[in-house]
Amino acid sequence: DVKVTQSSRYLVKRTGEKVFLECVQDMDHENMFWYRQDPGLGLRLIYFSYDVKMKEKGDIPEGYSVSREKKERFSLILESASTNQTSMYLCASSLISGGGTDTQYFGPGTRLTVL
Amino acid sequence: DAKTTQPTSMDCAEGRAANLPCNHSTISGNEYVYWYRQIHSQGPQYIIHGLKNNETNEMASLIITEDRKSSTLILPHATLRDTAVYYCIVRVNSGGYQKVTFGTGTKLQVIP
Numbered sequence: 217d218v219k220v221t222q223s224s225r226y227l228v229k230r231t232g233e234k235v236f237l238e239c240v241q242d243m244d245h246e247n248m249f250w251y252r253q254d255p256g257l258g259l260r261l262i263y264f265s266y267d268v269k270m271k272e273k274g275d276i277p278e279g280y281s282v283s284r285e286k287k288e289r290f291s292l293i294l295e296s297a298s299t300n301q302t303s304m305y306l307c308a309s310s311l312i313s314g315g316g317t318d319t320q321y322f323g324p325g326t327r328l329t330v331l
Numbered sequence: 332d333a334k335t336t337q338p339t340s341m342d343c344a345e346g347r348a349a350n351l352p353c354n355h356s357t358i359s360g361n362e363y364v365y366w367y368r369q370i371h372s373q374g375p376q377y378i379i380h381g382l383k384n385n386e387t388n389e390m391a392s393l394i395i396t397e398d399r400k401s402s403t404l405i406l407p408h409a410t411l412r413d414t415a416v417y418y419c420i421v422r423v424n425s426g427g428y429q430k431v432t433f434g435t436g437t438k439l440q441v442i443p
Contacts, residue, residue, distance in 0.1 A: 220374075222374075249430065249431075251430075251431075258432065258433050258434070259375075259430075259431060259432060259433050261430040264430070274430060275430070304372075306374050306375070308431070318429065319365070319377055319380060320377070320431050321377055322367075322374035322375045322376070322377070323374050324373055324374045325372070325373060325374040327372070
């Protein structure tokens with residue numbers, strides 16, 4: 217079974233703090249993604265990575281950065297947390313199958329509250 | 332990506348089959364139908380996907396109409412743990428970088 221884990225299920229931080237969210241996958245997937253999910257706004261892609269040290273901006277990268285030093289690990293960094301970054305953060309990974317589809321597998325999510 | 336339409340909510344008795352419909356009338360020939368579900372406060376869980384043939388795995392069956400304009404996800408023996416929001420999406424094979432976008436989904440309530 218594909219397993220995607222995230223470092224915390226719940227996190228409370230203060231405005232201005234630097235926040236690290238860690239994601240690890242154990243299936244040797246090339247692609248990894250960070251999303252946030254908010255009521256009424258659905259899933260929104262923050263960043264993705266298709267290889268070690270490679271990263272691409274998604275739809276809402278402002279206020280975030282990422283790091284992928286190892287294939288299995290993709291970190292999301294909030295340089296200076298703000299209250300509008302309170303959200304559910306979801307990590308996903310995918311492998312292009314022989315048939316060409318790229319099924320994304322999600323982690324359990326981190327619910328971040330910024331006070 | 333093509334848009335999908337799903338009922339907002341459905342109920343199903345425990346032990347019975349849950350049949351969740353999805354319309355995707357503007358689907359393109361190279362778009363796959365994917366199903367995910369999300370149990371409250373958890374990450375989305377991949378269920379199944381298909382292109383044009385019916386598919387079955389340990390979780391569910393996916394029936395796609397011949398014209399591919401609609402599909403049905405079948406949970407053969409629903410349990411209380413199947414209570415979740417079910418998302419039907421269509422996605423083109425883009426080489427692995429394409430984001431997942433959910434609509435509003437169907438809230439399935441399994442009733443004891």
